[in-house]
Structure formats: structure tokens, C-alpha cells
Amino acid sequence: MDKRAASARKRSKTMSESAKYLYLPDDCWKHIFKFLNDGDNDYLKSISAVSKEFFSITNRLRSSLTIHDPTAPFLSRILHRFTNLTSLDFTHFHGDLDALLCQIPPLNNLTSLNLSHKKTIPSDGLRYFSKKITTLTSLTCSNLFSFTSTHLFLIADCFPLLQELNLGHVIFTDDKNDTNFLDGIEALSLSLSQLRKLNLSSHSYVTDKSIFHLFKNCKFLEEVIITECFQLTAAGVASALIEKKQTMLKTLCLPGYIITPQVIDSLVSLKRLTCIDLSFSRFRRISDDQLSYIGNAGLPLRRIDLSRCTGYSYAGLFSLLSKYQSIQHLDFEHSTVLNDRRVVKLSSFLLGLVSINLSYCTKVTYSTLFALVKKCPSLSEIKMQHIKHKRVKNYDLLTDFGVYPQLKSLDLSLNLWLRDKGIILFASVFPNLQLLDLSSCEKLSDEGILQVLRRCSTISHLNVWGCSIENIPGLNFEVPKLKMLNLSFTDVEDEALFAISKSCRGLLQLLLSDCYKCTEMGVKYVLENCTQLKEIDLSRCSNVHTNVVASMLSLRPSLRKITAPPDFCISESEKNLFLLQGCILFTEN
Numbered sequence: 001m002d003k004r005a006a007s008a009r010k011r012s013k014t015m016s017e018s019a020k021y022l023y024l025p026d027d028c029w030k031h032i033f034k035f036l037n038d039g040d041n042d043y044l045k046s047i048s049a050v051s052k053e054f055f056s057i058t059n060r061l062r063s064s065l066t067i068h069d070p071t072a073p074f075l076s077r078i079l080h081r082f083t084n085l086t087s088l089d090f091t092h093f094h095g096d097l098d099a100l101l102c103q104i105p106p107l108n109n110l111t112s113l114n115l116s117h118k119k120t121i122p123s124d125g126l127r128y129f130s131k132k133i134t135t136l137t138s139l140t141c142s143n144l145f146s147f148t149s150t151h152l153f154l155i156a157d158c159f160p161l162l163q164e165l166n167l168g169h170v171i172f173t174d175d176k177n178d179t180n181f182l183d184g185i186e187a188l189s190l191s192l193s194q195l196r197k198l199n200l201s202s203h204s205y206v207t208d209k210s211i212f213h214l215f216k217n218c219k220f221l222e223e224v225i226i227t228e229c230f231q232l233t234a235a236g237v238a239s240a241l242i243e244k245k246q247t248m249l250k251t252l253c254l255p256g257y258i259i260t261p262q263v264i265d266s267l268v269s270l271k272r273l274t275c276i277d278l279s280f281s282r283f284r285r286i287s288d289d290q291l292s293y294i295g296n297a298g299l300p301l302r303r304i305d306l307s308r309c310t311g312y313s314y315a316g317l318f319s320l321l322s323k324y325q326s327i328q329h330l331d332f333e334h335s336t337v338l339n340d341r342r343v344v345k346l347s348s349f350l351l352g353l354v355s356i357n358l359s360y361c362t363k364v365t366y367s368t369l370f371a372l373v374k375k376c377p378s379l380s381e382i383k384m385q386h387i388k389h390k391r392v393k394n395y396d397l398l399t400d401f402g403v404y405p406q407l408k409s410l411d412l413s414l415n416l417w418l419r420d421k422g423i424i425l426f427a428s429v430f431p432n433l434q435l436l437d438l439s440s441c442e443k444l445s446d447e448g449i450l451q452v453l454r455r456c457s458t459i460s461h462l463n464v465w466g467c468s469i470e471n472i473p474g475l476n477f478e479v480p481k482l483k484m485l486n487l488s489f490t491d492v493e494d495e496a497l498f499a500i501s502k503s504c505r506g507l508l509q510l511l512l513s514d515c516y517k518c519t520e521m522g523v524k525y526v527l528e529n530c531t532q533l534k535e536i537d538l539s540r541c542s543n544v545h546t547n548v549v550a551s552m553l554s555l556r557p558s559l560r561k562i563t564a565p566p567d568f569c570i571s572e573s574e575k576n577l578f579l580l581q582g583c584i585l586f587t588e589n
Helices: 002-022 026-037 041-048 052-061 069-081 097-103 123-132 149-158 178-191 208-217 234-244 261-267 288-296 314-321 340-347 366-375 420-429 446-455 494-503 520-529 546-555 572-580
Strands: 064-066 087-089 112-114 138-140 164-166 197-199 223-225 251-253 275-277 303-305 329-331 355-357 381-383 409-411 435-437 461-463 484-486 509-511 535-537 561-563 584-586
Touching: 069 097, 069 572, 069 584, 097 123, 123 149, 149 178, 178 208, 208 234, 234 261, 261 288, 288 314, 314 340, 340 366, 366 381, 366 420, 420 446, 446 461, 494 520, 520 535, 520 546, 572 584
Parallel strands: 064 087, 087 112, 112 138, 138 164, 164 197, 197 223, 223 251, 251 275, 275 303, 303 329, 329 355, 355 381, 381 409, 409 435, 435 461, 461 484, 484 509, 509 535, 535 561, 561 584
Antiparallel strands: none
């Protein structure tokens, strides 16, 4: 007995000494959890269940929070739990925002607030909020249905430390007194001296005088978006840029009609200007002369956006790109100028190209895709939605095309000409694809999608919305990195869901909207086998019995968002039970 007692004491002492040496301070654990977290806050839930200490540490790691309607009653409790929040997003909240903002306690680290897509700015709540939280540096109030000049004075008065302000695309509902608005802009410029990013898109009252005040008083501006501000003149903008020496400016989004030699001369001094965005130009007409002005300016441009612009020719485009051979990002959406032959010529200037958008360019074909990846060794993202309806022919001639592992993202949605043989070829040529969008490519079938999954082992986001998919026979191999799968508007059956649940166990998001052949049996396969699933969408899945919803969280506790099948009825108190378990439930009722 004495030997056993001595042995037990020795083991206890050894364990105690081991625990002492294994102890780590909270800061060390925070670094470890951040490394494991990889930006996914929900991943911390399993860690927080280990101990009270871990629970406390993981609570302090969450930095952002999006507020939905069901979360409002618990907001105060949530905010007291997550004490290190830096960002609050109310975009998806549709209740009394004034009252909710008044409930928010002091948050010492909060720097970002998003109030977009609202009827108007919640003036009373925002003023009360600003008295408790004085650290805000970013405010987004875009796409409002009512905006007045008093809101400009309110923002200037409440948030003097703002560095980012987005007021883009709002609807003006006061007496349209331009003088009041101009006074409001001047008040903003005087109060927000640290402003770095400003979006005033579609503010029709903005004039040359407004820009003069902004550039005079806001010396640190890096990004200015003033598209669809039709009272601006080229002379006024040029004068403001030259006289006020905006040396920090990196991104400038202007109405296209302003691009004149005078404005270009004023831009030459902007040694940090890397982006010009003309996509929202007035009537979106850009002349060859304007492109030539930009080309001759010798700016350090890395991004040019001409999406939906017209009026220029291939000669103007050639003149521009031949002068900017270090360009990294191009957007030519809806261009009527580009065709396969012209893209091949231009690609010789684009050795550093990283991303390009050629969506709705009706004169280009799949040949452009191959030419670009062959000529541009850094190209990692291509968007070619709804290009020329031309089926790929002579596949055998392309089998020796080679492999181009640099391409990571490919958007071929809305291409009715695309067939299985084509997408299998693309998957072979681009084996490192991580994002592939094939939505509305209705001629693609099970075999094409199967080969994509087999050949692209790195794929994490796959969108096959509206494709001709049923059972995916042969899906008997692991697809370890697939996180998002959109099967909406397909004919997938339970057999396909069973195969997916076995092969794609790491799925985080599964969208099955309008999959009328699925039943609750297939859904249960997914819930049982996809152990990390966070979102499932069953909207308009008429053959999925509503009873499955009640058991979803017990089958898969990781769920954070459920969109229920049709005819599912639930009370607000029952919805709150889901919310208490960390899951938001959406219904069609």
C-alpha cells in the first residue's frame, strides 16, 4: 500500500511539474489561436469549449460582427462578450436602428461602422453612439433612400477622426438647396482632416468648389471616388489637383468627360496614382484622345477600369496599353472593340497582368483565354461571362497546349456554348484553380463536373447553378479543399448528395435552392458527414420535408445559417432558440 501511495504521489508531482512547464501566458495562446483560426471566427468555437481560459481568450479574438434582425434582442449581451470588436455591420438589420445604436455600450477598439442600404441615416442613434464611441475611423452609409445636407454636418460633428467615408449612391430628399450641401462638404473637409478614402458617387450637387475644399483641407487623401458628379468641370478638377498638391492620392475615379490634357497634366505630379477608374463615366463615352492623354502621362498605374465604356477604338486602347506595360488589373466588361486577334496583340504588353475582366465582350472567344494565359505568366484571375456563343472545336489541337498552374480564378458563367469536353480541357490546363464559376452553363453535365473535381484538387469554390447535373456518378474520391458548392437550380438527387457528403467533408457552404429532386434523406447525408458545414440553403426545395429543420442543429452543431424549405412555419421564440445556439434561421414566410 505504501509503495502504491508513494507511486501515486510521485505521479502527481510529475504531472504538477509538467503542467507548470506547459503553462503559456494568454498572449501566446492568442497568437496560436490566430494562426489556427485563419480568419474564420466560427472555427474558434471548438477551441472555446476546452476551458474557461480558452473561452475567454477566443472571445477577445473576434474583431467583426454582422447584426441581423434576430440578433438585436441579444446585442448588449453579445457586445459584452466580445470586448475587442473593431467592426460592426448593420447592413442586414431592418428594425429601429436609432434605438439599437443607443443600446451599444462603449467599445474602446471599435473603428468601423456600416449602415448601408437603409431608409436614411439614423441621426438620433448616431449622435448618441458618437458620444460613447470616439474611436471610429471608418463609416459606410451608401445606398440610402433618403439623404439631406444635414447628414453631412452630422457626420462632420460626430466623427472627427474618420479616415474612410463612403456616402456613395444616395437619394437626395431635402429641398435640393445646393448651397446647404456645399456648406456641408466644406464642414466635412474642415472637420475630417485625417480623411484618406472618400466616396461621393452620384452626389449631383458636388462642384469644383467642393473638390477645392476637399483637396485643400484633406491632405492625406489616398482614394477619391466622384463618379456621376456632373457639375464638375475639367478646369476645376485640374486646378484643385495642381494647387493643393495631393501627393498621397493612389486611386481616382472620375467622370470620363473630365479626362482632358489639362486634367492629365495635373495628374502627372501624382507620383503614387496607381488606379484610374472610368467605369461610371457620363454616358460612359471615352475617346481615343482621352486614352492617349492617359497613355502619355507616364503615371505609375497598376489598374485601369473601362468597363461599359464606349466611344474609343482599338487604336486608342493600343496607345494606352503600349505605354503601361506594368499594368496588373484591367476591366473591359462590355467592350465592343476587343476580339481574339486584338487581344493577342495587346497581350505582348501585359507581362505583369494579374487579373482581367472580359465579360460580355461579344467578339472574343475561348481562344482569347488560351492566348492570355500563355502570354501573361502572372495572370491568376480571368472573368469571361457571356462571351461569344461559339462552341469549342478541334479539342485535339489543344491537348498539347501545356499546363498553366498560375491561374487560380476562372469565371465562365452564362456561356451557353460551353460543353463537357471544353471544361474538362480547361481543368487539365488549369489544375490549380481555386474558384470556378460555371453558373448558367446549362449544357454542362455530371461528367464534366466530375472531371473538374478530379483534376483540380485545389478547388475551394465551385458554382454550377443551373447546370444539367443529377447524380455525379463516379464521385468516389476526396475533394479535400472544397468549401463552397452552389448546386441551385440543378436536378441533383439524394444519390448525388450522398456522394458529395462522402467526398467533400470539408464543405462550409452548400446552396441547394430550387433543387426540387432533393429530399430530407439527402440533406441528412450532408449534415451527418460534412462536419464543418456552416450554411445550407433549401429555399424552394419542395420535396424536402420541413421536419428536417428541427433536427439540423443536433445533427450538425457547426451550422450558422439555415434557409428553410418552403412551407416551414416557426414562431419568433423558436427562431430565438436557434439564435441562442449561434444559428440564424431564414424562412420564406
